[in-house]
Amino acid sequence: MDPAPAQLPKSPTGIDGLDEITGGGLPTGRPTLVCGDAGCGKTLLAMEFLVRGATQFDEPGVFMAFEETTQELTRNVASLGFDLDDLVERRQLALDFVYIERSEIEETGEFDLEGLFVRLGYAIDTIGAKRVVLDTIESLFSGLPNPLILRAELRRLFRWLKDKGVTAIITGERGAGLLTRQGLEEYVSDCVILLDHRVENLISTRRLRVVKYRGSTHGTNEYPFLIDEHGLSVLPVTSLGLEHTASEERVSTGIPRLDAMLSGAGFYRGSSILVSGTAGTGKSSVAGHFAEAACRRGERVLYFAFEESPSQIQRNLRSVGIDLAPWVRQGLLEFKANRPTFTGLETHLATMHKTIHTFGPRIVILDPLNSFISATNEIEVKSMLMRLIDFLKLNQITGFFTSLTMGGSALDRTDAGISSLSDTWLLLFAVETGGERTRALSILKSRGMEHSNQNREFLITSHGVQLRDVYLGPGGVLTGSARLAREAEDTAERLARQQEIDLRRRELERQRALMDAQVAAIRAEFEAREAETLALIEREQGREAQLARERVEMAWSRKADAAPTVAEDPS
Amino acid sequence: MNESTTGSRDVPSGADPADALSEIWTLRLYVAGQTPKSITAFANLKTLCEEHLAGRYRIEVIDLLEQPQLAAGDQILAIPTLVRKLPEPVRKIIGDLSNTERVLIGLDLLPRAED
Structure with missing residues (x-):
């Protein structure tokens, strides 16, 4: 509808991820509606917006609370590391608790909300506020009579806020069939953010969605978000595009023979590697080798384990000659072990993002990937993995995932279609002949490189994994x-x-x-x-x-006339 | 009526304890500028007090445009708001006080309806 100027002025929230989704923050000088069910984090989001504004962007803010007293608020957000008292003292923040008790109020005729305007205006002017939060303004409807007047006054309030040029967050509780109980979205139409807190399969996940952002593009998906000791973080931030650069650099697998199979050099840096196989085919051992090789090169490795504890993994790997303990001690290798059921998928993803952000690894290992998958959530798992992989690629982090293939299913089938997301896919399988099981490895695919297409026998020895030529x-x-x-x-x-x-x-x-x-x-x-x-x-x-001689001599003695008579034999 | 907008101001009257509520009533009227609603409210209040509380009331008028910092103290949102400071407990009445019966109920000068 709007002619859409090149860039709408935006005020960064300073909240991890939210600024990426909204393309820079909330619309400057306009009110934004943040709505959601009770307990979904509206107040925290709003408060963080103010605190970050005051501490990071030099924009003081006014928080007008309709539900919690200033003491309660201060205490509640202290757990996130926000010191409101200090901010108030430095005149970076003004807190005003608006107390309305319906039973104490008698309506006796025409009124307006000028008192609210005056209070708000006074607070804004006192500290030169650029940001305002009204939390939750709909309490007015339960506290004051005459909704008709209230509606008209709210409309006036939002216009007044715009005239004031403050960037505001109005929170509202979600109503039946509406984003807010009183249909505030009707008045606040520039930007609407919906928070959600859903429980699926007994696991709860917080999600955020930008429902509307007039005059600006924005990510329209539902994004999971976390509330932890550092405030809110909306994740993932980077799955909006496919713009990662592909590296030519190679990283060793830690298994010389496997490197050789992968055109002599190993995996690509920043690629995603899937190792799938049935139970007990040595997936974790391959992961262990990869991790160890990376640590040897001095790279940081983050190992997410979902089925074994860190010490169990280390013990098991030690038995095949891979000792990870020194690397853990040096801080190059970090284990994060959680049961998949510990939190929801999205929360897992968000936690992983956060951990990756803070630890800054070059290599991330997920072992095993498919323990996330339950009967119903394959699509979600896939989208989660896609976002994780995108995030890793964007940061040039090599992702190494193991996936357990269930017995009985085809070997080259992976749950949730993970395979299409991976660049290199190693298949480990058991060959059962002559009353014994042996392991074998083959490379199903490896994008962008020549690779061996032969199976190799895969031996797990006390000094690591070895690959042998199979009998052909x-x-x-x-x-x-x-x-x-x-x-x-x-x-x-x-x-x-x-x-x-x-x-x-x-x-x-x-x-x-x-x-x-x-x-x-x-x-x-x-x-x-x-x-x-x-x-x-x-x-x-x-x-x-x-004889001839004798004959001549005889003739001579007989005085034969001529020698030719020799020819005439007298006999 | 002009005086009603000049900030807080006492309107004492002769002490005449008629009934159990012998103390002086302190009533505070919050307004924001001299709007028709404020003027009506003040007029209504004056009439009502003279009728029911003659001689034992005091009215303070607070113009929030002049003293915005006072709005938070009495939790003022709506304008006009009449606050009964004394006798305790504090009562709040919003609106232009045109509905006399409700004002009287609000000030506990008439018994509340059961519902």
């Missing part, structure tokens, strides 16, 4: 002692084949020798015959020559 052969994929047996069989077969070959080779040699010998014998015989034959030929030739 014609007999299939084998692990454990089946792998060993199969490998032994293979060796035997290979040996046997080798011997066979050797045998054949020797046989061949022998035959070759035999053949050679035979050849030699035949050659010798042949040579003997050859010599004999040659000698015979020579002898025959000699005799022929002798």
